[in-house]
Amino acid sequence: MNITKNIHEWLFSLMPETTASIVEMVLIAIVYLGIFAVAGLYLVLLERRVAAWFQLRLGPNRVGYQGLLQTMADALKLVSKELTGTIKADKFLYNLAPYFVIVTALMAMSLFPFSKEFQAFDINIGIFFLIAISSIGVIGILLAGWSSNNKFALIGAMRSGVQTISYELSVGLSLLTMVLMTGSLQLSQIVEVQKHGWLIVQGHIPAVIAFCIYMIAGTAETNRAPFDLVEAESELGAGFHTEYSGMKFAYFFLAEFINMFIIASIATTVFFGAYLSPFGITENIPLLGVFWFLIKTLAIIFLMMWFRWTFPRLRIDQLLVLEWKYLLPLNLMNLIIMALMVLLGLTIQF
Amino acid sequence: MTNEALQNLISSWIPDPIAIELEFTEEKSQFLNITVQPEQLHQLMTQLKSNPDTNFDYLFCLTGMDWGKELGVVYHLESTTHRHQIVVKVKTEDRENPTLDTVCKIWYTAEFHEREVFDFFGIKFNNHPNLKRLFLTEEWDGFPLRKDYVDEINMVIK
Amino acid sequence: MDTTITNNFKSEEYQINMGPQHPATHGVLRLLLTIDGEIIKRVEPDLGYIHRSIEKMCERDSYQQIVHLTDRMDYLSSHINNEAVCLTVENALQLEIPERVKVIRTIIAELTRIASHTLWWGVMGMDVGALTTYFYGFRDREMINDIFEETCGARLTMNYNIPGGLMFDIHPNFVKRTKEFIAHFKTKLPEYDLLLSNNIIFRKRMEGIGILTKEDAISFGASGPVGRASGYSCDVRKHHSYSAYDKVTFNEILKTEGDTYARYQVRILEMWESLSIIEQLIDNIPEGEFFAKTNTVIKLPEGEYYQKVETARGELGVYIVSTGTKNPYRMKFRSPGFSNLSLLNHIAVGGKIGDLVATMATLDLVIPDIDR
Numbered sequence: 076m077n078i079t080k081n082i083h084e085w086l087f088s089l090m091p092e093t094t095a096s097i098v099e100m101v102l103i104a105i106v107y108l109g110i111f112a113v114a115g116l117y118l119v120l121l122e123r124r125v126a127a128w129f130q131l132r133l134g135p136n137r138v139g140y141q142g143l144l145q146t147m148a149d150a151l152k153l154v155s156k157e158l159t160g161t162i163k164a165d166k167f168l169y170n171l172a173p174y175f176v177i178v179t180a181l182m183a184m185s186l187f188p189f190s191k192e193f194q195a196f197d198i199n200i201g202i203f204f205l206i207a208i209s210s211i212g213v214i215g216i217l218l219a220g221w222s223s224n225n226k227f228a229l230i231g232a233m234r235s236g237v238q239t240i241s242y243e244l245s246v247g248l249s250l251l252t253m254v255l256m257t258g259s260l261q262l263s264q265i266v267e268v269q270k271h272g273w274l275i276v277q278g279h280i281p282a283v284i285a286f287c288i289y290m291i292a293g294t295a296e297t298n299r300a301p302f303d304l305v306e307a308e309s310e311l312g313a314g315f316h317t318e319y320s321g322m323k324f325a326y327f328f329l330a331e332f333i334n335m336f337i338i339a340s341i342a343t344t345v346f347f348g349a350y351l352s353p354f355g356i357t358e359n360i361p362l363l364g365v366f367w368f369l370i371k372t373l374a375i376i377f378l379m380m381w382f383r384w385t386f387p388r389l390r391i392d393q394l395l396v397l398e399w400k401y402l403l404p405l406n407l408m409n410l411i412i413m414a415l416m417v418l419l420g421l422t423i424q425f
Numbered sequence: 426m427t428n429e430a431l432q433n434l435i436s437s438w439i440p441d442p443i444a445i446e447l448e449f450t451e452e453k454s455q456f457l458n459i460t461v462q463p464e465q466l467h468q469l470m471t472q473l474k475s476n477p478d479t480n481f482d483y484l485f486c487l488t489g490m491d492w493g494k495e496l497g498v499v500y501h502l503e504s505t506t507h508r509h510q511i512v513v514k515v516k517t518e519d520r521e522n523p524t525l526d527t528v529c530k531i532w533y534t535a536e537f538h539e540r541e542v543f544d545f546f547g548i549k550f551n552n553h554p555n556l557k558r559l560f561l562t563e564e565w566d567g568f569p570l571r572k573d574y575v576d577e578i579n580m581v582i583k
Numbered sequence: 584m585d586t587t588i589t590n591n592f593k594s595e596e597y598q599i600n601m602g603p604q605h606p607a608t609h610g611v612l613r614l615l616l617t618i619d620g621e622i623i624k625r626v627e628p629d630l631g632y633i634h635r636s637i638e639k640m641c642e643r644d645s646y647q648q649i650v651h652l653t654d655r656m657d658y659l660s661s662h663i664n665n666e667a668v669c670l671t672v673e674n675a676l677q678l679e680i681p682e683r684v685k686v687i688r689t690i691i692a693e694l695t696r697i698a699s700h701t702l703w704w705g706v707m708g709m710d711v712g713a714l715t716t717y718f719y720g721f722r723d724r725e726m727i728n729d730i731f732e733e734t735c736g737a738r739l740t741m742n743y744n745i746p747g748g749l750m751f752d753i754h755p756n757f758v759k760r761t762k763e764f765i766a767h768f769k770t771k772l773p774e775y776d777l778l779l780s781n782n783i784i785f786r787k788r789m790e791g792i793g794i795l796t797k798e799d800a801i802s803f804g805a806s807g808p809v810g811r812a813s814g815y816s817c818d819v820r821k822h823h824s825y826s827a828y829d830k831v832t833f834n835e836i837l838k839t840e841g842d843t844y845a846r847y848q849v850r851i852l853e854m855w856e857s858l859s860i861i862e863q864l865i866d867n868i869p870e871g872e873f874f875a876k877t878n879t880v881i882k883l884p885e886g887e888y889y890q891k892v893e894t895a896r897g898e899l900g901v902y903i904v905s906t907g908t909k910n911p912y913r914m915k916f917r918s919p920g921f922s923n924l925s926l927l928n929h930i931a932v933g934g935k936i937g938d939l940v941a942t943m944a945t946l947d948l949v950i951p952d953i954d955r
Contacts, residue, residue: 126714129715130714130715130717130718131718131719131722132718226597226599227599230936301712301784303712304712304937383714384714384715385713385715385778386712386713386782386784387708387711387712387713387779387782387784387785387788388711388712388784389784389787389788390787390788390935390937390938391621391935391937392621392935393787393788452886453885453886453887454886454887454888455887455888455889456889482801482802483801483804484804485804485891485898485900485917486889486900486902486915486917488902488913488915490904490913491913499902501889501900501902505801505815505816505817508822512887532802532804533799533802533803533804533925533926533929534802534803534804534922534925536925537921537922537924537925538921545638559630559631560630560631560634560954561631561634562631569636569639570638570639580639582643
């Protein structure tokens with residue numbers, strides 16, 4: 076892109092090399108923080124409108140045109156709230172916990188290929204890095220529950236810990252199933268391979284199974300319904316973030332939506348061809364890839380929201396039984412089938 | 426069973442009619458009423474439940490009463506197999522420390538009902554597993570549903 | 584003021600307070616749970632947060648005023664509560680009630696039952712996590728509330744039944760709107776079955792949980808759908824008929840498993856039965872008076888009177904002891920929720936916290952009914 080090249084050259088001409096690279100990285104970080112904030116805000120609004128649509132009501136549509144400024148107003152309100160805290164809470168850990176979830180979410184956002192030219196960090200172990208980062212997020216939740224010094228928060232945090240650790244296995248294995256077809260963990264390579272057809276089409280049956288398992292496990296990873304007993308409102312008040320208010324609560328709340336965006340983006344990249352248009356119709360127009368990426372991601376996000384407002388929630392032991400006794404063996408079998416298919420050359424290529 | 430048959434059956438259980446007095450009456454009520462002494466209460470209740478001809482297995486109302494001079498409890502019993510109903514009343518004259526036997530081992534529902542009677546009338550029940558006040562706070566003084574209860578602040582008397 | 588239970592308390596157990604403000608306890612109820620990990624060892628309810636001493640107030644109020652107090656007890660079946668007191672007073676005075684009054688009372692009682700069960704269904708879904716059902720349940724309840732508002736003037740505490748009959752005659756639109764409601768609701772109930780009842784997650788949450796055997800149900804005094812789900816035939820409308828129930832044919836829904844799913848199914852099927860009762864009566868409301876003449880000051884003859892009715896929650900009993908004056912000497916309300924709550928400890932022990940929430944939702948407790 077011409078703009079980024081120009082800025083890059085201008086910076087490097089102004090300052091010595093190391094300072095220029097640091098300034099460049101800071102600029103990129105600020106841009107991504109902006110994307111993060113805007114995405115978070117508008118995803119919250121989308122959730123509220125979709126929920127209202129399922130529940131036969133209207134949802135927020137007064138603040139701004141069709142309610143577009145609603146989350147802005149909510150964010151302003153949250154910023155101005157008093158930061159309460161309990162006396163017996165462990166101060167340092169209590170304040171540290173929200174940052175864990177936010178930082179891991181930001182780090183994961185930087186890997187996605189929104190368009191051919193628009194990717195911040197193209198590391199050669201892309202998928203592996205993503206899975207590793209999302210595992211760190213669970214530490215934030217456990218810290219939040221423990222340091223609040225509140226029995227309900229502790230129960231919620233423990234449940235969340237066990238849930239995330241169990242379902243990471245399924246996420247990893249289902250992504251591994253797809254990586255078998257690409258031969259590389261690097262995200263830009265994965266998108267290159269999909270120029271011959273999206274991976275879900277190339278892999279037909281095992282890929283569809285892997286996608287279903289990935290959706291179930293991804294919903295469980297982000298603690299969304301039907302696996303949301305972590306924050307089961309009807310049972311425990313508010314789970315691990317009971318004691319948080321104001322901006323810190325906003326961090327947890329936003330981080331949940333960004334995690335949902337990340338899971339959907341991984342699904343788009345690995346299964347549905349990231350920024351590639353269907354049948355390659357608009358490959359020539361430079362930044363249109365972003366539009367295709369967003370459409371596919373939003374479709375998957377809508378699916379996840381649909382789950383939330385339809386199904387009841389699972390109990391903790393049922394959730395663990397689902398993972399360890401059903402999803403994991405299914406996943407392993409699927410992996411073997413996919414390996415056989417790739418070996419025998421039975422994938423569909425365009 | 427009709428009320429007369431019930432009355433005859435229950436009277437036939439008493440070996441010694443003079444020592445153990447049971448009063449039967451049907452006036453001013455739609456059911457057969459039995460008034461029993463506190464000492465025979467538990468035995469009568471056990472027999473009312475276990476005897477297959479009467480089989481009163483459903484205690485549908487347990488009411489505390491203050492008759493002015495005496496305190497007591499009124500039990501409304503029904504049989505789910507024969508569908509007859511009966512009322513058992515027990516009174517005690519002791520207003521300082523009234524005590525009766527519990528029936529919560531016979532009908533489990535009595536556990537909560539007897540706590541309510543203790544809360545409002547002060548009647549203690551022997552062998553009750555958890556006899557504490559139910560609705561009012563632990564420190565409340567007095568027994569509100571008694572007729573001689575006076576409360577300047579909370580009671581509005583017309 | 585901490586009422587901890589210090590007997591049977593082992594070191595690895597901990598105590599949690601559920602309530603009095605809690606989304607799942609449906610009112611102000613405090614439950615003291617003793618838990619080991621996720622398994623519940625003991626549940627102790629702590630009542631009295633909404634105790635308004637209704638029984639003491641009844642000793643100084645006249646009978647017409649008492650009827651108004653009873654709507655506030657179980658506010659979701661307010662018509663049926665009023666009907667209970669009115670029937671007791673009318674039987675004591677041996678009043679002849681016109682047929683029209685009996686039929687209208689039955690229709691309104693069944694509409695109230697449907698309204699209460701749709702609200703229960705909405706809240707049940709919400710408690711197990713299906714947050715959308717709340718809105719669907721309330722949407723249908725709104726239609727019934729609108730019918731009541733037109734006829735009785737109020738949406739929640741209706742005060743329409745009075746000793747002697749009804750307060751005013753039904754609105755001319757009543758029959759038409761009720762028929763529209765029945766037609767609308769018959770299309771909605773299968774939708775609810777499709778959404779929630781046959782959902783595999785829901786069934787796994789509900790089957791095999793909170794089992795109550797028939798002997799325990801009778802001994803604990805469980806009535807209403809809770810008792811019927813355990814195979815205990817306790818429908819007051821069948822065994823001790825009142826109003827116009829002996830003129831209609833309907834089934835008493837009995838299930839034998841006694842678990843949470845059975846209680847759920849009993850209520851859903853009861854809604855179908857209520858619809859059928861209303862259909863049988865709505866076209867044949869007899870003409871006549873809507874009121875039987877009573878004195879302005881009602882004095883019951885000396886004696887004791889008892890009347891049972893079937894509310895949406897179970898068997899409500901009204902016991903009046905009268906000494907011939909214009910106020911009762913003693914008035915006792917035997918509320919269904921009180922007995923249903925006492926079996927919570929028995930059936931929730933050994934399960935998990937999630938099971939406790941599902942079980943309590945199917946017991947359908949309304950706390951003002953328990954606390955009076």
